[in-house]
Amino acid sequence: MSNQQEKPVILADQVQTILTDLEPLSRKVFLSLTPPSSLDNRADVDQLRQNLERVFQPVRVPLSLMAKIPSLCRSSDWKVTATLAETGRGWDLIDLESGDSTGSHYGLAVDIGTTTVVAYLINLVDGTVLGHAADYNDQISLGEDILSRIRQAMEPGGLIRLQTLVINTLNRLIKQLCASSLKSGQITAAAIGANTTMIHLLLGLDPTSICRAPYTPIVNSPGLISAGELGLEINPLAPVYCLPSIGSYLGGDVIGGILVSGMHNKSDVSLFVDIGTNGEIVMGNQEWLVACAGAAGPALEGGVTAFGMRAEPGAVDHVSIDRKSGQVTYTTIGNMPARGICGSGLVDTLAELFLNGIIDRTARFTQGREKYIVVPASETAMGENIVVTQIDVNNFMATKGAVNSAIDLLMENVGCHWQEISHFYAAGAFGQYLPIESAITIGLYPDLPRPAIVRLGNSSGEAARQVLISRTKRMEAETIAAKVTYFELNANPSFMEKFVSSKFLPHTDLDRYPSVKKRLESRV
């Protein structure tokens, strides 16, 4: 699969925090045991456990490992490496290897998106990323979006089919990651960031209640589950930790985003936004966290614009229009002949159209135009013009309006002003590939001092990495989940009001966008 993923797979450097004092979900300990004698005739399993319990308390040795302990100890001259898994209330022995293998210690950090699944192979010795692999979620074959998946899960056998599909996807990625360099059984822990529905389908839990009042999931904090129970092809006793969710619409991916941003530890107020097909917005600081979520529309995912497409080869990803000549220049992913426009290309196009007065502040084409040719037919793969129409612009404005209204409503309700926002965290694709200046120009990002705008990349994957390698981060994630107050947008009558009035470029209140205002003025 191409590196040019719509969903970013690379963990942004600025957020790939280096954690000291690693406390990964699984630990390795090298032990030099005592061969039994008439002076020390403890049973092998008991001696092993007693040695481990000098550091880890208490340790359970599962029956499935007991049988192999005596022969392994003897064949390795009583020098063995034990792998222990955290259980949240003590430790389980999950593997025993000959000699000192503490230098080879692997974990898996996973981001399960509705569309894309990304897996990172983590070196649990130092917490670094050894490699990543990404692929579409096989569940796509049964429906593109969350609602259609939930509908599929209601069909007879549907739930198991969906579970099998995502497990297959994961196992394929695990195979890729291990390739020839290690056996998948050497992966002894995994952490997963995903929305609530994806977690339910992964666990084989009926997601129906997620989309039916009162919208309560079956579980928000599944706790630790063994890989074997799920069918994940790593060490079957490996603990799998799912980032906790807060409810049907705020999943572990969002908790992960908050965790990675660090906004929950700051005294100043931050804003976290992730916009895909669904949008999630979180605001708060170390004392409080308020969140809302809702459908954002697929405008940024290439779903509805006439020539919208995913960020794949041939997608127009950057566009600029020369102020004087009106000449369009663009680039495509992979330098292939243009086939359509992806999210970043659309944001660029709209910003350029607006800055050049081709669409006005109400987002309507001026001078009687009905569309704009981004790529002429002669340069496209299909031999027809790639255009942006008024309908495309309107669709985008609906998304942007929904996001702006939600943020405004949230701020109004907590009594917070834009001046107080210290950081704006943009997560996911929304926070990775969108051109910053263009996104500000059309009001998708706020017009804050540029260093205050932080793009988190695949924060769900990065959060999975962090909770995989750090007990402190796991506890922080649980604390965040317990702390976030969910703010119900749909129940709020003023949402529609704000929604209608926010359909301006970049915003109804131009003073909130001083840099854009300046550019517009310089244009005249």
Next chain:
Amino acid sequence: MSNQQEKPVILADQVQTILTDLEPLSRKVFLSLTPPSSLDNRADVDQLRQNLERVFQPVRVPLSLMAKIPSLCRSSDWKVTATLAETGRGWDLIDLESGDSTGSHYGLAVDIGTTTVVAYLINLVDGTVLGHAADYNDQISLGEDILSRIRQAMEPGGLIRLQTLVINTLNRLIKQLCASSLKSGQITAAAIGANTTMIHLLLGLDPTSICRAPYTPIVNSPGLISAGELGLEINPLAPVYCLPSIGSYLGGDVIGGILVSGMHNKSDVSLFVDIGTNGEIVMGNQEWLVACAGAAGPALEGGVTAFGMRAEPGAVDHVSIDRKSGQVTYTTIGNMPARGICGSGLVDTLAELFLNGIIDRTARFTQGREKYIVVPASETAMGENIVVTQIDVNNFMATKGAVNSAIDLLMENVGCHWQEISHFYAAGAFGQYLPIESAITIGLYPDLPRPAIVRLGNSSGEAARQVLISRTKRMEAETIAAKVTYFELNANPSFMEKFVSSKFLPHTDLDRYPSVKKRLESRV
């Protein structure tokens, strides 16, 4: 199977301690949950766990139960009974039932003997025995004694065969116990008392090292294992606790015996003896416990005497010889025509022969006799005389000599005298069916004041019951196991010396048997 078991199945009343403050391995809690609403939209699993964690901390909800929770809560109007299992470090949810079922709460206490397996159905509400079932251990088909079982386990596939056989035996007994009154899945906890080899075979662990220097088992404290892992047909998540062993020759059955006797809590010194094919002797008090073990020979199990047999119908179980007429009277089990002599019959016969001067203090027939006819041919099932020969007497003397020598050696080594022994606890068959006075007469039991002689019956089974229903008892068992010092008999050069010199009736030192001495004197 006959009630006349060689292995006692009835827990002696005097030792079936009534425990207050039951803390069984599994617990039941009735909960009245809150239907989710917009005011309380916690996930079902989370709400259930939070409710349980008000009392039990922490609670893990296994994935296998999560799926059934939402529908069960709804169909039972949110009134449910949760069953929790102790894990030694928190609690696992292992069942959820509709409505209030706290009144129906069942556990299984098991004694796995090399020959006989006894299972008790325990009411976990009050700790009482609801029923018992006993049968031969199916492993007998692969060998009668422990050594032949170990040899079988070394054969290809032998270990699994032996494990399957004992699991089959247990499942048959479980079926019998449940009959029509309950489903076996309603049994939610089990505790097992057995020797170290039987535990290894039950767990599918290679017992080879048990009989090879330095005689270290694979495990002494297996911890809690789930019934499903073993293939026990009760609730598959039910915790199964095995009484800990101390080594290859001191198993959980002996720890159980000590536990039931209470000798580990007394300030005075007690003596605990269990003699089957193997013999175990424990001496000590609340401060120290010393134990030894060894082969005792099958004399008491009907193994070697010419007409020896198990305590089955047709076995001569009581014998007396009239002082004046020399006439023998006897009874048989089930009042059937005599087929042989079981342990209690042999002990009676030998005591009577000795008291009547037919054998002397050196255990030799007097007056040129070579055998004694216990039942004449005309009264036996086979139409031939049932006799006791000099060889039979010698075999018995070997067993008795070994027991006496071991006790003497133990006492000598801890510097303890017979006068200091406050209680003599006789366990197993050795402590259930042997006629007390006869056993004292021939020196098998010590000549203590009669109330000091306590017969424990199936103390392994009773110990299983106690640890099943009481956390305190489980902790006591672990403490006993950690406290007992194993005394190696074979390594001791003076054992043989004592063994040779102890082959007198009732003992080399007649003054240690004042009541027998008095009887012998009255005889003259």
